[in-house]
Amino acid sequence: MLKIETLSAKDQATYLQKKEIADFLFVHLEKYGDPHRYIMKCLDYALDQAVDKGGFVVMVRENGNIVGVVVLNKTGMSGYIPENILVYIAVDASHRGKGIGKKLMQTAIELANGDIALHVEPDNPAKGLYESLGFTNKYLEMRLKK
Numbered sequence: 001m002l003k004i005e006t007l008s009a010k011d012q013a014t015y016l017q018k019k020e021i022a023d024f025l026f027v028h029l030e031k032y033g034d035p036h037r038y039i040m041k042c043l044d045y046a047l048d049q050a051v052d053k054g055g056f057v058v059m060v061r062e063n064g065n066i067v068g069v070v071v072l073n074k075t076g077m078s079g080y081i082p083e084n085i086l087v088y089i090a091v092d093a094s095h096r097g098k099g100i101g102k103k104l105m106q107t108a109i110e111l112a113n114g115d116i117a118l119h120v121e122p123d124n125p126a127k128g129l130y131e132s133l134g135f136t137n138k139y140l141e142m143r144l145k146k
Helices: 015-028 036-046 100-111 127-132
Strands: 002-008 055-062 065-074 084-091 116-118
Touching (some): 002 100, 015 036, 015 065, 015 084, 036 065, 055 084, 055 100, 084 100, 100 127
Parallel strands (some): 084 116
Antiparallel strands (some): 002 055, 055 065, 065 084
């Protein structure tokens, strides 16, 4: 049976809770992932109690094991940049195609205060899910790496 759990700053997540989530994301983000230390940094930001930080994590568990995760961070830039950015979403490969990603996204959308931005690679199969939930591509993102 699938169970949805949420974590936010008010839950005072432990290092071990964050590590479990980061370990899952590190494996299941596959080619769209980041180094483990960056995932931990994102979780520290999302689950921090500081006024200028925040966000939340939504997890789906089956038999106590994580099978899907989404992480949203608050941007603190309401009005000119969306209030939230979806940083990570992953579903265990053995559970894909069962609606878990959609349930994670729907829950995150319901919990988020304000608009949500996300970045998705053009070849990422999740792009269709985002579009079906109302996400649009208004801008071409450009980055300068220094």
